[in-house]
Amino acid sequence: xxxxxxxxxxxxxxxxxxxxxxxxxxxxxxxxxxxxxxxxxxxxxxxxxxxxxxxxxxxxxxxxxxxxxxxxxxxxxxxxxxxxxxxxxxxxxxxxxxxxxxxxxxxxxxxxxxxxxxxxxxxxxxxxxxxxxxxxxxxxxxxxxxxxxxxxxxxxxxxxxxxxxxxxxxxxxxxxxxxxxxxxxxxxxxxxxxxxxxxxxxxxxxxxxxxxxxxxxxxxxxxxxxxxxxxxxxxxxxxxxxxxxxxxxxxxxxxxxxxxxxxxxxxxxxxxxxxxxxxxxxxxxxxxxxxxxxxxxxxxxxxxxxxxxxxxxxxxxxxxxxxxxxxxxxxxxxxxxxxxxxxxxxxxxxxxxxxxxxxxxxxxxxxxxxxxxxxxxxxxxxxxxxxxxxxxxxxxxxxxxxxxxxxxxxxxxxxxxxxxxxxxxxxxxxxxxxxxxxxxxxxxxxxxxxxxxxxxxxxxxxxxxxxxxxxxxxxxxxxxxxxxxxxxxxxxxxxxxxxxxxxxxxxxxxxxxxxxxxxxxxxxxxxxx
Amino acid sequence: xxxxxxxxxxxxxxxxxxxxxxxxxxxxxxxxxxxxxxxxxxxxxxxxxxxxxxxxxxxxxxxxxxxxxxxxxxxxxxxxxxxxxxxxxxxxxxxxxxxxxxxxxxxxxxxxxxxxxxxxxxxxxxxxxxxxxxxxxxxxxxxxxxxxxxxxxxxxxxxxxxxxxxxxxxxxxxxxxxxxxxxxxxxxxxxxxxxxxxxxxxxxxxxxxxxxxxxxxxxxxxxxxxxxxxxxxxxxxxxxxxxxxxxxxxxxxxxxxxxxxxxxxxxxxxxxxxxxxxxxxxxxxxxxxxxxxxxxxxxxxxxxxxxxxxx
Numbered sequence: 120x121x122x123x124x125x126x127x128x129x130x131x132x133x134x135x136x137x138x139x140x141x142x143x144x145x146x147x148x149x150x151x152x153x154x155x156x157x158x159x160x161x162x163x164x165x166x167x168x169x170x171x172x173x174x175x176x177x178x179x180x181x182x183x184x185x186x187x188x189x190x191x192x193x194x195x196x197x198x199x200x201x202x203x204x205x206x207x208x209x210x211x212x213x214x215x216x217x218x219x220x221x222x223x224x225x226x227x228x229x230x231x232x233x234x235x236x237x238x239x240x241x242x243x244x245x246x247x248x249x250x251x252x253x254x255x256x257x258x259x260x261x262x263x264x265x266x267x268x269x270x271x272x273x274x275x276x277x278x279x280x281x282x283x284x285x286x287x288x289x290x291x292x293x294x295x296x297x298x299x300x301x302x303x304x305x306x307x308x309x310x311x312x313x314x315x316x317x318x319x320x321x322x323x324x325x326x327x328x329x330x331x332x333x334x335x336x337x338x339x340x341x342x343x344x345x346x347x348x349x350x351x352x353x354x355x356x357x358x359x360x361x362x363x364x365x366x367x368x369x370x371x372x373x374x375x376x377x378x379x380x381x382x383x384x385x386x387x388x389x390x391x392x393x394x395x396x397x398x399x400x401x402x403x404x405x406x407x408x409x410x411x412x413x414x415x416x417x418x419x420x421x422x423x424x425x426x427x428x429x430x431x432x433x434x435x436x437x438x439x440x441x442x443x444x445x446x447x448x449x450x451x452x453x454x455x456x457x458x459x460x461x462x463x464x465x466x467x468x469x470x471x472x473x474x475x476x477x478x479x480x481x482x483x484x485x486x487x488x489x490x491x492x493x494x495x496x497x498x499x500x501x502x503x504x505x506x507x508x509x510x511x512x513x514x515x516x517x518x519x520x521x522x523x524x525x526x527x528x529x530x531x532x533x534x535x536x537x538x539x540x541x542x543x544x545x546x547x548x549x550x551x552x553x554x555x556x557x558x559x560x561x562x563x564x565x566x567x568x569x570x571x572x573x574x575x576x577x578x579x580x581x582x583x584x585x586x587x588x589x590x591x592x593x594x595x596x597x598x599x600x601x602x603x604x605x606x607x608x609x610x611x612x613x614x615x616x617x618x619x620x621x622x623x624x625x626x627x628x629x630x631x632x633x634x635x636x637x638x639x640x641x642x643x644x645x646x647x648x
Numbered sequence: 649x650x651x652x653x654x655x656x657x658x659x660x661x662x663x664x665x666x667x668x669x670x671x672x673x674x675x676x677x678x679x680x681x682x683x684x685x686x687x688x689x690x691x692x693x694x695x696x697x698x699x700x701x702x703x704x705x706x707x708x709x710x711x712x713x714x715x716x717x718x719x720x721x722x723x724x725x726x727x728x729x730x731x732x733x734x735x736x737x738x739x740x741x742x743x744x745x746x747x748x749x750x751x752x753x754x755x756x757x758x759x760x761x762x763x764x765x766x767x768x769x770x771x772x773x774x775x776x777x778x779x780x781x782x783x784x785x786x787x788x789x790x791x792x793x794x795x796x797x798x799x800x801x802x803x804x805x806x807x808x809x810x811x812x813x814x815x816x817x818x819x820x821x822x823x824x825x826x827x828x829x830x831x832x833x834x835x836x837x838x839x840x841x842x843x844x845x846x847x848x849x850x851x852x853x854x855x856x857x858x859x860x861x862x863x864x865x866x867x868x869x870x871x872x873x874x875x876x877x878x879x880x881x882x883x884x885x886x887x888x889x890x891x892x893x894x895x896x897x898x899x900x901x902x903x904x905x906x907x908x909x910x911x912x913x914x915x916x917x918x919x920x921x922x923x924x925x926x927x928x929x930x931x932x933x934x935x936x937x938x939x940x941x942x943x944x945x946x947x948x949x950x951x952x953x954x955x956x957x958x959x
Contacts, residue, residue: 155689157904157913160733167733168686244701246686261697312736328744329909330818354817356907364803365815401690489688521922524684528694538690551693561693629691 143621147640148350150371154631157357158329163312165238165297168246173296173632174353178334179221180299180317183212183231184290188624188634191451191543193290197226197300197318198279207286207582208255212279218341220302221316221323228273233303235271236260247297253289255282286582291544320346320636330355340636347622347639369645372620375631376613378438378493384615395614397625398442398450400542403494404604405486405502406564411533413484418476420602424462426469426509432501433608437493441608446599447541447548449609451627453584454545454591459599462606469509481510487527487535489520494538498607528559535563538610543628545591549575552598564603571597619644656946660939667935671928672719676712678922682732685921706732719928728932729925733918738929742911746933748818749910752902753895755830757888760837765884768845773872775850783842790839795898799832799905816907829906833899837891841884848883852876882953889945893938 153159155171164176185196195201198212218226235254238247241263251257256269270282283289292298302316315323320342321334331354336346356362359377366374376384376394384390405423407414414420433441445461448454473479489495499515506513518526527535539561541548551561553575558565571594578590599606612630616623622638683699686692703709707718722729728738771780806828807815819825852858853876861871900912911930918926 156917157907158909158917161735166735168692170689170691241701244698244705246692246695246698248698248701249695312734327818327820327909328741329748329903329913330907354907355909356816358905358907360800361803361816361905361907364800364808368808368811368815370807370815370817494690519680519920520688521680521682521685521920522678524686524688524694525680528684528687528696528699540691540693557696559694559696559699 142641143347143639144641145347145639146349147347147644148352149348149620149635149638149640150352150354151633151635152356152362152365152371152374153353154356154359154362154375157355159326159332159355161312162315162323162326162332164299164315165234165247165301166243166245166312168297170629170631173629175315175332176296176299177319177632178321178332178351178353178635179315179319179323180301181218181319182294182299184294186294186543186626186628188626188628191453191627193288193294193543195290196294208284209280209282210289211274212281214277214279215341216277218318219339220318221337222302222305224302224304226300226318227276227303228279229276229303230300231279232268232271232273234300235298236268237301237308238298239268245297247295250292250295250298253283253285253287253292255284285579288544288546291547321348321351324350342636346636348635351635366615366617369617372640373614373616373623373633376440376615378436378440380615381440381613382438384613390615393616393618395616395623395625395630397612397627397630399610399612399630400449400451400540400548400627401538401610402444402447402449402541403441403498403536403538403607403610404444404447405499405534405536405607406527406532406604407534407602408530408532409565409603410530411484413476413478413482414534416476416478417601418472419478420605421462421600422469422472422476422478422509423506423511423605424602425465425472426511427502427505427605428464429461429607430464432498436497436501437608440611440613441493442611444606444608446595446606447552447604448545448591448595449541449627452542452545452548454549454588454595456592456596459596462602466505466509473509473511479510481512483512483514484533485514485516487516487518487523487532489518489523489536491520491538493610494536494607499536502605527563530558530565536607537563539563541609545588545595546578549578549591549594549598552594552603566598566601566603568597568601571601617644652950653947656943660936660943663939664932664936668720668723668928668932671931672716675922675924675927676715680922681708682706682922682924688921702732723932728929731918731923731926733921733923733926738925741914741926742929742933745909745911745914748821748908749896749899749903749912751821751826752829752833752899752908752910753892755826756834756895756899757837757892759830759834760841760891761888764838764841765845768842769849769880771842772846772849772853780846784846787839787842790835791843793835795832795836795901796905798835799828799902802828802832803906816905818907818909829902829908832906833895833902836898837887837895840891841887844883844887845880848880849876851883852879855879878952882949885945885948885952889941889948893941896937897934 153171153174159172160167160169162175164172164180181196183197184193187194197218198214200213202211214226235251238245239251239257239261241261248261254268254270256265259265260268272280274280320337320340322337324335325333331352333352335350359380362374363380365371384394407420409415430443433443442450443461445459486499488499496515496517503513526532550556552566552571554567554572556562574590574594578587581587581590614630619641623633626632683702687694731738731741767783771783774780803815806813813828814825817825858871858875861875899910900916903910903913915930
């Protein structure tokens with residue numbers, strides 16, 4: 120089953136790669152939708168951790184690294200090459216010489232130092248500070264104990280040396296929305312929130328608050344021949360139903376689909392052939408609090424995993440817009456173990472485990488849940504009868520999304536249902552099960568396993584990616600066996616696109632975020648293009 | 649008249665103070681925080697250090713009473729505070745959205761008035777006629793239909809099937825983009841206006857002074873113009889005032905559906921992420937709008953019907 124799913128995920132990768140075939144055509148306007156809210160919080164993307172602002176970032180900004188959806192890994196973006204020291208901590212970057220900001224300033228090492236200091240500045244309280252913390256001396260700077268980040272060193276205008284706190288892959292933290300590079304010659308920093316200036320393929324043109332952001336082709340973009348598009352209208356459309364009408368009416372070029380629309384589009388000629396699917400790096404789960412007596416016992420947690428028919432819920436409720444989860448790391452993770460079987464639906468085994476653990480008569484627990492249709496109250500209601508059959512009574516405790524985070528990070532829950540980041544970096548994803556990670560950070564289930572810690576810490580020190588992945592694979596399997604959560608599913612993101620759109624990629628980190636400089640529109644597009 | 653006007657305007661102040669107090673108390677006790685909302689979608693791990701920095705920056709670690717005093721002091725100086733999310737002054741965010749909201753509310757009200765009042769009037773003049781029956785069935789349907797569903801129907805018909813109008817967006821303020829959201833929003837007040845106009849006119853038509861006017865030999869047109877219309881106007885103005893005042897609040901659903909950049913969608917987004925200064929500011933503006941319209945209606949009453957001024 121898992122092999123089949125992995126194959127399906129790979130297939131979707133190759134299908135989308137096919138969309139990058141030759142024949143690119145320049146010109147036209149792309150109408151792209153930003154579906155995660157009805158406004159942009161700010162145009163100063165360094166200040167915002169939201170997915171919504173990533174649409175702006177993709178068009179206007181660039182970071183030292185970027186995510187390559189085809190290779191499924193971070194790659195160098197603003198440097199042509201890098202030299203790495205023997206111990207893996209010092210990276211010397213040879214910066215792009217042809218990269219120019221939209222205000223005409225050529226990219227230099229000063230811009231990196233300025234940007235990273237701005238992000239880490241304790242007065243700003245920016246969300247990207249935790250990513251900059253991988254640079255040596257950043258922690259002192261963030262705490263206000265140093266004026267400079269000691270790990271940042273300008274060799275010359277085109278050469279930057281960064282010393283990291285360990286032999287990490289800096290691509291993951293430095294490819295983020297919140298760690299993009301701004302020009303160092305702008306005096307009024309507050310202007311970034313109104314008039315963003317970046318190195319990206321598109322120049323900011325207009326922001327109509329609550330409606331759209333318009334960007335236009337940057338003629339001095341460093342990638343020769345790109346971008347293909349003249350203009351992008353990034354329109355805010357939070358309502359699924361409204362997006363559906365606009366997409367069918369050809370007013371928008373792409374639309375992110377929910378479970379119901381996914382099912383409908385699959386059955387319609389003209390729509391079903393233009394769906395881009397990818398297994399995203401989020402694991403939907405029910406986390407168990409070990410402070411609640413029954414959840415102290417591994418057998419109880421395993422019993423819950425055996426007692427729930429996850430594939431049935433995925434089929435009926437989630438309309439197959441998800442892949443059943445076998446463990447924490449998702450299908451697209453390099454450390455995913457395709458040979459490790461998921462918990463089978465086996466109520467008898469669940470009953471036996473509960474009896475062994477002294478809960479033959481069952482028990483009752485509460486699941487804190489948001490209203491989310493794919494990982495909220497509806498799912499808790501679906502597992503309710505399944506767990507009842509093995510003697511466990513579940514009570515949903517509905518809360519708003521923003522209150523869910525509070526309940527979980529303050530450890531005031533018996534169990535919670537959530538969708539959590541589990542990639543793309545397996546080392547970072549499994550950090551949430553390291554006993555040294557704070558409960559309020561992401562070790563929500565207060566997981567502590569000496570065996571896991573040993574493997575994880577060895578992986579932290581390992582520089583060979585294959586060996587590191589092998590260690591992480593073993594660590595992930597320990598988590599699966601210990602079942603600190605009910606492993607529900609990995610999100611399958613689905614994007615519908617118009618037939619004239621090309622160059623979309625199966626971005627496993629967030630399908631809605633696309634590399635605009637790769638996208639082009641063919642001659643079959645309507646006149647508005 | 650001046651004393652009456654001043655009294656009505658001064659009555660707004662205590663109402664605003666009570667509302668401000670209520671908003672502050674409610675959003676101080678509801679669960680959920682802005683910092684936690686940043687991680688609510690599970691797309692990133694919570695960063696306890698950043699949460700601590702944000703709490704300090706926004707002064708959320710200060711005692712409730714101290715925060716309330718700051719809030720009231722700022723409010724007295726017309727300072728609505730700074731948004732947690734955008735870090736811009738709340739007044740700027742509301743300014744950016746207010747015109748779109750007003751435009752939508754005014755357009756919806758103009759549509760409701762232009763269609764609802766004549767229909768109600770005509771229905772009352774010919775009670776029991778086909779026009780009367782059709783108008784009242786339409787009015788009941790308009791009142792009972794959920795706006796979200798009506799909006800989707802309008803999108804489906806006028807955008808997708810007939811291709812006459814765009815289905816969403818502000819379109820740089822073009823009239824074409826305004827039509828669907830305004831008509832959808834205007835249907836409820838239209839239905840209410842048609843019904844109240846009909847009821848008001850029927851009421852007046854049965855009054856003694858109308859019989860007297862007719863018996864004095866006054867023409868039908870003059871009776872309607874000088875007696876019926878003027879007396880029915882009080883009820884119509886009341887309905888218009890109440891509906892117009894609450895339209896900005898009602899527009900939340902329509903703004904979300906049609907991706908219209910008004911303060912309704914700003915409010916919903918801000919509640920969801922607990923951007924409290926924006927929530928407080930937006931609700932205050934909506935309440936203030938309601939109060940101003942209400943006061944204006946009271947003043948118009950006095951102009952239409954001198955008996956109200958005397959009372």
